Amino acid sequence: MLLLAVDTATPAVTVALYDGESVLAESNQVDARRHGELLLPSVDKVLAEAGRSLDAVTGIVVGVGPGPYTGLRVGLVTAATFASVLGVPVHGLCTLDGLAYAARSAGIEGPFAVATDARRKEVYWARYDDPRTRTTEPAVDRPAEIAERLAGLPVVGAGALLYPDHFPDARGPEHQSAGALAALAAERLAAGAEFLPPTPLYLRRPDAEVPKNYKVVTPQ
């Protein structure tokens, strides 16, 4: 097994190569506006570091969000294109699940939540019973609207760290790691669990309004 994992749903551009037991190489860069420029060179670097070629990859793992639109699509279209050329499957995972899985390293075991920055003063979030078990669908809300429901729980991720007033027990890891995402995918593959299709979780509709009536140009 050789999994290439990518996630561009958050400000992090993260790529990892995982052989079923360990992360062979990983690249993490945080730059919310340069996903498009950073992703392919990161893939190239990770493969070179591990001394493997893309042809050896047996599956692509991709974080499908939720995430702000533009960057999210970079990872998804890259994963889908690689899969098409290589003839290997794409395994979609909720981006929040990757962060939850990575929270094990922060010593979290019991119930907690994950929150990422959704911009516009909102967060993408979900609840977990443990790092492998999500109990709510991913959602997008203002921190004040969910603070009460998550009271007393540790909340992991940049979306929590951004709003310490609403999430007093905010914790790291702050950013998504493709290494954690790949390890989670490998575990699920071994268990025969389902994956998500490689389509984006936007959770928001496009900002577009049907125009109102035609505006008269003649001065009234």
Place this chain on the structure above:
Amino acid sequence: MADEPLVLGIETSCDETGVGVVRGTTLLADAIASSVDEHARFGGVVPEVASRAHLEAMVPTIERALKEAGVSARDLDGIAVTAGPGLAGALLVGVSAAKAYAYALGKPLYGVNHLASHICVDQLEHGPLPEPTMALLVSGGHSSLLLAPDITSDVRPLGATIDDAAGEAFDKIARVLQLGFPGGPVIDRLAREGDPKAINFPRGLSGPRDAAYDFSFSGLKTSVARWIEAKRKAGEEVPVRDVAASFQEAVVDVLTRKAVRACKDEGVDHLMIGGGVAANSRLRALAQERCDAAGIILRVPRPGLCTDNGAMVAALGAEMVKRNRPASDWDLSADSSLPVTDPHVPGTRSQGHEHEHEQQHGHSHSHDHVHELSKDNLYS
């Protein structure tokens, strides 16, 4: 034939997901998925809606194009993609896909200019472009007069619209007349039954002291809207066919007059017309008439190649390969305001053969061109 470059081209600058395959100047496949119907109710292209549609259509459209061309991806000599200008989020989907595709296949990547592609596509219809070529590009996003001594390295802007693009004017007048979106085809159809001389609408920037090659359609748009509103206010029926014909005549009169003048001034005996508005039947007819009178050879691709498509990107990519232009780097950006003077985005790390060209025309040009895609939303 067989040793001519085989290139796949990807275009996602606006609302069409286009993938074309070209061998040299021969078109092998032109696959398109359009999101135009999703935009119709908004009265204009909504960038986020377009980007979402590109992501869904991208891989299936690539696969369809290769199948249609009957070639193996392994045999490609390069992957070309529109790097700009265009809608930033839409471009990014195509650029990301092209990079992944080129990387996975181990092929060179060429980020090319959308406007230069609109010119180069005519090679698929009428063979190699004469050098220099004079080009009039008219669509919902652009209205430009360009002189291209070498389509891969030297494209010079002579003039452009100072306000609306020509196609935008068609869309807006169609809206005033309640004819739906997009406006070009329906106005063309109605105009055939109308009198182009019925109403004398203004010809923008046509005075003796006006910029010879620039265009303006905003004043015309307002003038037509006012004329229609006056009729409606007076309780009279609006002669839709005559309005359509007279409006269209005002647009194509200015476009063809300035294009022919540019050819004469520059001593160029060929005129190429491209972009979605080049599908307009009256533009084609009047351009033919005026070019014939001036002894200029007119080249207009078939309508399907005038609108945005992947074949045009592949056509320019094939020319880049043929002329040994340096490939782009893996960190190629989608540049929504890529200057028309950059026909492609050469990498700084790859070993190029065009150092002399880069010094002449590289990024020393200021980005002072008129940005071709109007920034204001089309549904205001």
